[in-house]
Amino acid sequence: MKRIGVLTGGGDTSALNPTIKGICLKAEELDYEVIGFIRGWAGVLDSGEYAVIKSDMIDPDLGGTILKTSRTKLGKIEGGYEQAVKNIQRLDIDGFIPIGGDDTLSVVGQLQGVRSVAITKTIDNDVGTNAPDGDVVNYEEIINYYTPGFATAAARVAEFTSMARGVRTTAYSHDRIIILEAMGMSAGWLGLAAAYGHADFIIVPEYALVMDELEQKVLERYEQNKEVIIAMSEGAVGPDGKILHEDEANVDAFGHKKLGGVAEFVAQHLKDALAEKLQTRNFNAVIPSYLWRCGAPSAVDRDNAIALGKKAVEDLDQGAGGRMACLVRKGDDLVATSVAFDTLPRKENGSLVPRKMDARFFDPEKMCITDAGVKYFEPILGPMPEARRPAKLDTKKITDA
């Protein structure tokens, strides 16, 4: 029996198990056995572990990854690539499917003699390319329309922002100014999804945050509404282009400094600047962190991930290699296809260039999404929902009674 190898690397997402499910379903149909390597690239090293997996073991509605994951970087391990190739070949693997983000996928080209079709995943949505420049966005030319896992995390950002299910209720009830922090590294995709939860303002890393401008906006909006919700990406930068808040001492195996916590910094700054003027100390940072990545996938994410898993196996079965299974948009639908791995831009050191949020999707003046941005999200999140609000009260002063 022929064999397919699979691993999941980098941060977990809600769409990993459905991707693996799709791989197993198609593999069984085409008579392949699936070998799952445990804990990402660590699984293919001499100290690694693996297991035979079958479709009925995998619940596609369960978040995380049955195969576990890690941020192991083969290039940083003495003889890492050689061990990986040797072990993959020793298990008689005919085709290999690494599921990962930019770092995990950057490794693939280094595995000489291993035929691979990669599948992306990351809540950051930063693997792929944007539609070509121009006034009109041709959505059908986006390569890897979204990275599996992003759809669920984006839905959660929208939900956590909203009055229907999120922080807007406490912002209204307590007259709060809330700074809700999204993950996403140096890409603003996830922060932008807060538009679907009707955030007042959004801060993305693609546009520098000018504090005076934000203060002015918050001042005006609070005087008008007595509540403000600012959604901000963890990788937000200042006018000098530097990330506002990162942990210098905490670096992962891929060399990224740990982000997270910038909302606290901005909340404190706004409090210092505006507490007196606005007569409130309710400047609150909310940092859901791993809650963005946890739990069950959305139906859109689950179904697309299953389709991508199947597509990767089909490609391998047809003898393809050096490819990436990805989503493209056809009209209002997303379909699973694949492209040559070389289609993606790379840096000089061979690593992939992370995809930034498309500048046409964000209005930096108003700090909000554009119509083109809403159109981008439609196949992922559906139509923009109405903002729910409590009934407006006709309040009168006691002293006027």
Ligand code: F6P
């Ligand atoms: O890359 C995915 C991501 O969730 C980022 O958005 C976030 O900055 C990072 O991973 C967190 O890394 P870790 O899982 O190592 O804490």
